[in-house]
Amino acid sequence: MSTETAPPIPAVQTHGLTRMYGSIAALSGLDLTVNKGDLFGFIGSNGAGKTTTLRILATFLAPSAGSAQILGYDVVRDADAVRHVIGYMPDFFGVYKDMEVTEYLDFFGACYKIPTAQREKTVNDVLELVGLSEKKGSLIGALSRGMQQRLGLARVLIHDPQLLLLDEPASGLDPRARIEMMAILQELQRLGKTIIISSHILSELQTLCNRVAIIEKGRLIYSGPVQGVRDQMSQGRVIWVRVSSDSAKAIELLKSRTEIADAAASDGEIKVTLAGTDPDHSIVADILVHGGAKLIELREDEIGLEEVFMRVTRGETQ
Amino acid sequence: MIVLPVIARELRASARQPMTYYVRVLGAGAALGACLSFGMDQDFGPNMGGELFGTLHIFVFWAIWIFVPFLAADCISRERRESTLGLLFLTRLRGKDIVIAKGFAHGLRAATLSIAVLPIMAIPLLMGGVSLPVAALSTLINLSALCWALSAGLMASSWTKSRVGALMGAVLFAGLALILMVATTARLAFTVTPISLVNSSDLSFLEWCGETFALLGGNGIKEISSRMGSPNWPSGPLPIGFWRGFTPIKIPFGFIGHVSWMVSELAVFSLLALLLAIWLAGRKTRASWQEKPPSVARLWWAKTFCTPRLWTSLLNRWMQRKLQKNPIGWLEQRTWSGRLVTWGWLAVLISVYSAVLTYPHFFREEDQFHSAMAWMLAGSVALSAAGSFRRERDSGVMELLLVSPVNEWGIIFGRVRGLWAQFLPAFALLLGLWAYLSHLDYGVVGDHHSNSFVFFTSSFLCLPIIGLYYSLRFRNFMSAFISTLLVGLLLPQILPGLLAYILGMLLPGLDLTIPTYFHFTGTSVVVAFQLILTLKCLRSLHHRLQNRTFSFERTAR
Structure with missing residues (x-):
């Protein structure tokens, strides 16, 4: 009996991805592969190009050159299809503070064309997953940072995407909230989601991620298993x-x-x-x-x- | 001086705002426009300077009342929103120091607007016919108006944290300040000047207030300028306006001297009013700079008057249906304040029309009344549209919407449909009443009514698109609002005439008469311009959304 494991299926592939802001290159020919089921850490200094990469993958920005495919869809040509399979959490809250928690999720559920009858159940499910069930009727403005962060994660999950793009999801959180957030991410990986997470808290990425990429000045320095980069540096x-x-x-x-x-x-x-x-x-x-x-x-x-x-x-x- | 660093910071900040320069250019441009329009109407003949000066005085007076309260409205509330007010209070600054600094900086900002208009004001002086007392009178009136308008803006800003609340407060306080200014002037004319200027047996105080209003912001300066040269002025026949209430004084300069005395007293009182406003605003700022949970009374008000109580399940079903059909438009009508705009306008129209229909002279001035209501409604649409995308941009939700399956066109038309739905009941009722009452009055709906219907219907359709474009284009709400009014309502009215005038000057033999295929030929040209401008805005709006060329003011984590 063969013990060979199946080759990994790429969830994200970029080829020569470049993004210019005027004469400044935020990304210079980035070649990146993230496999399905990976919990992929994206590491770099401030201004290294992490957010730009995630924004391109989320179809918010168009690349100046190069290409990016998500689950076989091109982020420029098939942007609509890409938007259905990704969940993007930017590095800010993006909330209406005068909305109730369920109202907010209901709104984004409607944006993703989830039928009314199904939406209530979906909202309840994602709130339970992120541990916000008790805050259903609360105003978003009255939630703590950690809870708003979790709400952001619930919004990302509302349409059950296969790939999560999370930009600094743990920044500004207290240690307990951070640990809880990481536990949720591990649970999501267990549920089969592919997760790309950019973070500055490297000690946590080290234990959380199976693969990492290090980027500086818009260029990829390393991409591969966490142990690999240690060995390379050994x-x-x-x-x-x-x-x-x-x-x-x-x-x-x-x-x-x-x-x-x-x-x-x-x-x-x-x-x-x-x-x-x-x-x-x-x-x-x-x-x-x-x-x-x-x-x-x-x-x-x-x-x-x-x-x-x-x-x-x-x-x-x- | 402890307030100097705050003043310096304010001035530096306003120097970096494009709005500061836009307002100056806009002010000077509008004054020039008023000047040209006067010239096209009455020619720049000799001794017409007095009349032109009077026209420009009206322009400056109302520009102060429109711009100054709005520009000052968000100065303290913004500090409170951005949590910088607390940092100021950690220094040795007191509430009134902050308000003085803000007031000084915004007063100076308004003064620069006057300086921008000064070259245009010099034209009538060069033309002749403007005496020094009249110029001084106008300056004092405008200085007083500046004090009152600034007081209104500062009071509004100290009262609330929200931008919209501050702007709405500025409108209310400005209205109140204008009434106070007129009433003070009227009272001064009665009692404080060396002799009473009022022939009090002829007029009641309220009527005299009306006459004073004409002196301050109406044709008063124009009348004084144009009639000062007349030998029997002002004791001769005085056919119109506020003259009928004045005590006849034989010596012309004696009369103007007394009016000037009254206006000087007004200026002193205005300054005192500004100081009082600064003191009150300072107290309010000091008392409310800390974040406090809402009071029990406020919570009771919100629960009693701002929460749906009747047919809630019906409302919920209805809102769910709206959400499913058009989530972006739903955002416009989600809150009680959003629904209040819809039903409030409907209630205002029903109440106002119910009241005026019993007024015996209503049908004599019917058209002006309908037009005034329609203009106000159009202004309200522009106001809503100009602030519409601002929240999404500030909170970062726009970025989230752009990566959702709702594409750029979906976002634009979703919100446009939401704005249309918000104002449709009021517009439909207004136009319906207008048509019905005109029909009652004339038996048929006349051409001039058709023209108005076409123009306002077109405005109703176009303004949301233009407003959305500017709400994305400008960070500053006032810039967005003014641009929406300018491009949506004013430019379509001005451009055809201006174009015809320029073409007429360039090609003297050209026949520019518009063929009369339809009854509403003039309006059709205006509407055509409105549609062209709207299409341009729509294209630019889509382009900006598609290329993400709009500025974010996101709240970072």
Whole structure:
């Protein structure tokens, strides 16, 4: 019996996507692929081109050059079809503050041509999904930021889109609201939605997303699995070592090997910098044990998404 | 001075607003238009300067009353909306300091409008026939009007947080301030001047107020200018207007001197009124700058008078039907205030017509009355349309609508249909009553009535489109409203005549008589221009929506 998994089906594909604002290129030839079912993190500094990309995918902006397909539909030629399959949540609330929660969702339901009879049930369902059932009759202006954010998510889900484009959905939320928002997104992924999420809170994207893209000055720097970008950045990985015996001797031992780029004492520990990209760092333990040093602790200074982001970007904007 | 930084900030902010310059250009252009229209009507003959000066005085007086309250209306309420008022109160500024600074900045803004009109005002002075006392009289009257109008704007702005509320408040306060100004002048003429200017046995106080009104904002200055040269002025026969109430004084400059004395007193009182308004507005601003939950009384009012109570299930079904058919238009009629516009206008028309039909002279002035109502209704349509897309643009909902299956044409025509539906009952009733009463009066619906019907029907259809275009085109509501009135109502009336005049000057032999295929030839040209302008606006509106070339003022998270 074959154990091969089916090849991933692309939900979003962009080819040479470019957007100019006058002489300034907000996006320069972006090639991006997001597969169906992905929870895709879109990372970049302010002004890097994330919002522009999401706006093009949402059919709000037309690209100056290049193309983008969403579930096989071209965002320019088949904009109407694209609008039915996407849900776009911009980086602002976009609410009528004097409307009631259900009224607001009812309005957008009508915009998506959901029949009146079906709308009430749909509104109730999405409110339940985002945990706002108890606020049905409340005025939107009276809701907290977190609740307004959730309402925004409920609006995105009202027509049951297959792809969600979420621009900074967790910005400005308190830790509890953020965690709840992330839990909802995981639940949506479990329900089979493809989600593209742009965020500055990289620690959360790291645990939430299966794939990420890093963009700077409108250009794609990396796109792929989260672990992949860590590995790619692992050159010069750092291992921290604690020995009970003479640490100077241990440093000597480590420095004598070509696999080790550097070793130095630091706060009672030894900071070992590996020379290669081999993810296996047992070589450090081997050297020390065979050299007669008594190893107490060995831990990798794991590179996080934030560290990766800081290494690959310079924070430059257009 | 503690208020100087606020004044500087205000002036800097207004210098960055295109509206400041548009108003100046518009003011100077309109004054020039009034001047040209006077010349085309009566020729720029010798000694016609007095009459022209009087015409321009009327223009400036009403420009102050229209622009100043509106321009000042949102100055404090905006700070409150954007939560910057609280930051000002964290400094050493007091309520009245803020209002003084705002008042000074907006007064200066209004003064620059007068400076823009000054070169046009110089034309009648150069033509001759304008005496220095008359010029001083006009200046004092307009200065007084500026004080009252500014007071109205500042009071309205300190009263509310909402932009629409402030604008509506400005209209109410301006109306009240105008009445107070006229009443003060009338009272001063009776008692405060060295001699009573009023032949009080002939006129009641209310009638005298009417005469004073003519002096301040009507033909008063024109009359004084044109008759000052007459040897038996003003004791000779005085056929029209406010003269009949004046005590005959033999020496002309004695008379003008006393009128000037009265108007000088008015200027002092106006200044005092402005100071009082600043004090009141300062107190109100100080008392209400913090966000407070609505009071129990307010909640009771809202629940009792602004919540549907009767046939709610019918209303809900009806609104659901509207929502399903046209969600974008539904937004116009969703709120109680939106429905109030529809049914309020209907109620006003029914009440006003019920009242005036019992007035014995109604049928003598019937046409003017119908026209006045139709113009007001058209103004109301322009007001609603000019502010229509603003909320969607400010809140960011426009961006969400543009990525929904409702396309650009759907958004435009959805909202246009919503505006039509909002005003259709009132327009239909007004035109129906007009036709019926004209028929009663004349036996048939005459040509001049047909002309008016065609023009106002066309205005009803076109104004929502023009207003929507400008609501997207301009950030500033006043710019949008003025442009809608200008392009939707004024330009179609002016352009055909102006075009014919220019063509007549360029090609003297050309016969510009419009063939009379229809009864309403003149109106058909006006309507044709209106339709052309509307189509242009419609095309530009679609283009702007399609290319997303409109500015956002979104509330960020």
